[in-house]
Amino acid sequence: MARRLDVTGADGIRLAAWDFTVEGAAHDGPASGTRTPPRPPAVSVARQPAAPEDRARPAGAPAPSGVPVPSGAATPPPPAPARSGAPVLLLHGLMGHAAHWAPAARLLAGGHRTLALDQRGHGASEKPPGGPFTREAYVADAAAVIERLGLAPVTLVGHSMGALTAWQLAAERPDLVRALVICDMRASALGAASQRAWQDWFRSWPAPFPTLEAVHRWFGADDAWVETPNPARGAFFAEVMTERPDGWHPVFDPAQMLTSRETWVHDAHWDSLAQVRCPTLVVRGLDGELGRAEAQEMVRVLPHGAYAEIPDAGHLLHYSHPEAWAEAVDPFLTGVLTT
Numbered sequence: 001m002a003r004r005l006d007v008t009g010a011d012g013i014r015l016a017a018w019d020f021t022v023e024g025a026a027h028d029g030p031a032s033g034t035r036t037p038p039r040p041p042a043v044s045v046a047r048q049p050a051a052p053e054d055r056a057r058p059a060g061a062p063a064p065s066g067v068p069v070p071s072g073a074a075t076p077p078p079p080a081p082a083r084s085g086a087p088v089l090l091l092h093g094l095m096g097h098a099a100h101w102a103p104a105a106r107l108l109a110g111g112h113r114t115l116a117l118d119q120r121g122h123g124a125s126e127k128p129p130g131g132p133f134t135r136e137a138y139v140a141d142a143a144a145v146i147e148r149l150g151l152a153p154v155t156l157v158g159h160s161m162g163a164l165t166a167w168q169l170a171a172e173r174p175d176l177v178r179a180l181v182i183c184d185m186r187a188s189a190l191g192a193a194s195q196r197a198w199q200d201w202f203r204s205w206p207a208p209f210p211t212l213e214a215v216h217r218w219f220g221a222d223d224a225w226v227e228t229p230n231p232a233r234g235a236f237f238a239e240v241m242t243e244r245p246d247g248w249h250p251v252f253d254p255a256q257m258l259t260s261r262e263t264w265v266h267d268a269h270w271d272s273l274a275q276v277r278c279p280t281l282v283v284r285g286l287d288g289e290l291g292r293a294e295a296q297e298m299v300r301v302l303p304h305g306a307y308a309e310i311p312d313a314g315h316l317l318h319y320s321h322p323e324a325w326a327e328a329v330d331p332f333l334t335g336v337l338t339t
Helices: 097-109 135-150 161-172 191-203 212-222 232-236 254-265 271-272 293-299 320-337
Strands: 002-008 015-019 042-047 086-092 113-118 154-159 176-185 243-245 249-250 278-284 307-309
Touching: 002 097, 002 135, 086 097, 086 135, 086 161, 097 113, 113 135, 135 161, 135 254, 154 161, 154 243, 154 320, 161 176, 161 271, 176 293, 176 320, 191 254, 212 232, 212 243, 212 249, 212 278, 232 307, 243 271, 254 307, 271 293, 278 293, 307 320
Parallel strands: 002 042, 086 113, 086 154, 154 176, 176 278, 278 307
Antiparallel strands: 002 015, 015 113, 243 249
16 A cells, blocks of 8 residues: 655645555555556555645545545544665656556565655646646656655656656756656657647547546557557556546646646757766666667766666556566666665
């Protein structure tokens, strides 16, 4: 089981983090025959630490379906004691949420204190209508979470957009980051054409979806962006859908996702990558979005870079191939965190 920690990010935004290192977390895997990997259930809430701007969810306020909301006594119990392992903070990619890390996180939790964050606009965290959803806001949130939860110096593990947030924070605040893992995120600019393609893609969604099975089917097979059937992709998106009277909708606002993406696709990020001084592992799936040549150039640019590749994996490498991902990442973490 994973434990929810409510924490205040930048500008007082309410964020949800999940600690996978509570007792029993490492053994709480997916049940046989389930359609999607389980989301981390909330055992209790711990506000970490108390801050003047911390605010509880208003009484009766709805939360996205599928995002766990704890209930019980008004006064939450104290947080569970940290295990002896050095802390690892996992940052999901665009449209993701912390529970997408669950299968991989539980493989790390035996030796490391492993937490994951729902970033602003995602999962159980706040989705302010006016934003901001800038690079600066995402980086400031991650810094605030690390400081408020007492994780520094932390190992940051990021996927896609979360990886960019991780390395930008490592470049700006080296005092907070001990090591870094970059999962399938490019340093080169993607350009305006890429952003237009994403706008068209969001418009093509047949939302609301009539059933959760329709979500699985469309994202796993019927979506024009799917070259071959990809059940893991269908499951990935099914985890971030919520049921409303007219059908199933994403828990995130697609317009906010486009705004978030707009802040990085037009620029290259080689300069900030070169400023990362901590040990860094660049991991790519063989069929992912980060090509081998660019990944190896990223390793060359990094002052202390290393490279790993996962055969048969695509962009969702940690989600679709958690065991192979852990086999690639855990030796790096063990080597860095025990020296």
